[in-house]
Amino acid sequence: MSTGVRLEPIGPENVDDACGLEVLPGQEKYVASVARSLADAYVHQEMAWPRVVMAGSVLVGFLMGAFPGPTQADARTCGIWRLAIGAGHQGRGYGSAAVEAFCAEARARGMRRVLVQWAPGGSGPEGFYLRLGFRPISSGPGRETTGEVLLT
Numbered sequence: 407m408s409t410g411v412r413l414e415p416i417g418p419e420n421v422d423d424a425c426g427l428e429v430l431p432g433q434e435k436y437v438a439s440v441a442r443s444l445a446d447a448y449v450h451q452e453m454a455w456p457r458v459v460m461a462g463s464v465l466v467g468f469l470m471g472a473f474p475g476p477t478q479a480d481a482r483t484c485g486i487w488r489l490a491i492g493a494g495h496q497g498r499g500y501g502s503a504a505v506e507a508f509c510a511e512a513r514a515r516g517m518r519r520v521l522v523q524w525a526p527g528g529s530g531p532e533g534f535y536l537r538l539g540f541r542p543i544s545s546g547p548g549r550e551t552t553g554e555v556l557l558t
């Protein structure tokens with residue numbers, strides 16, 4: 407499914423809607439709340455890139471990227487730090503479109519690699535990331551899986 411979305415900054419006009427975003431019951435263990443993510447963004451301003459996922463005028467999700475700071479050794483690797491699509495908006499291609507939009511931003515900034523971490527198995531997002539072409543590069547018992555996709 408091809409669904410265009412925009413990744414927009416968070417400001418006074420949309421912060422309430424962003425913080426009101428809820429995933430499906432049981433998915434809370436896979437992603438922090440938007441409020442927690444915005445707190446993380448506040449204390450890691452040098453790298454955090456928090457954005458709402460907009461489909462037309464509807465806020466359907468939240469994505470926070472992490473771009474390398476000035477002292478980071480690998481200046482061409484970035485990450486998807488948080489991703490959540492609202493309960494009523496899942497399964498419509500918005501998650502994939504948000505990842506694609508993030509990759510476009512990353513490419514425009516000269517990035518060559520995108521990393522993401524996910525909790526393996528269960529009803530988590532592993533299958534979603536594998537479908538999008540992320541390749542597991544590290545994992546272990548009780549540990550999160552790290553996946554990478556190379557930007558062309």
Ligand SMILES: CC(C)(COP(=O)(O)OP(=O)(O)OC[C@H]1O[C@@H](n2cnc3c(N)ncnc32)[C@H](O)[C@@H]1OP(=O)(O)O)[C@@H](O)C(=O)NCCC(=O)NCCS
Nearest residue numbers: 433436437490491496497498499500501502530531533534
């Ligand atoms: C994972 C998540 C972002 C997917 O968003 P979405 O908008 O529902 O995903 P899409 O509609 O773009 O799905 C794209 C494809 O992935 C598949 N997919 C989606 N979630 C999946 C899952 N949990 N397991 C396996 N496949 C999944 C879809 O079936 C679809 O496949 P298709 O292309 O063959 O039709 C969303 O379910 C979510 O917010 N989950 C809770 C938070 C979370 O786990 N975030 C990730 C933290 S690392």
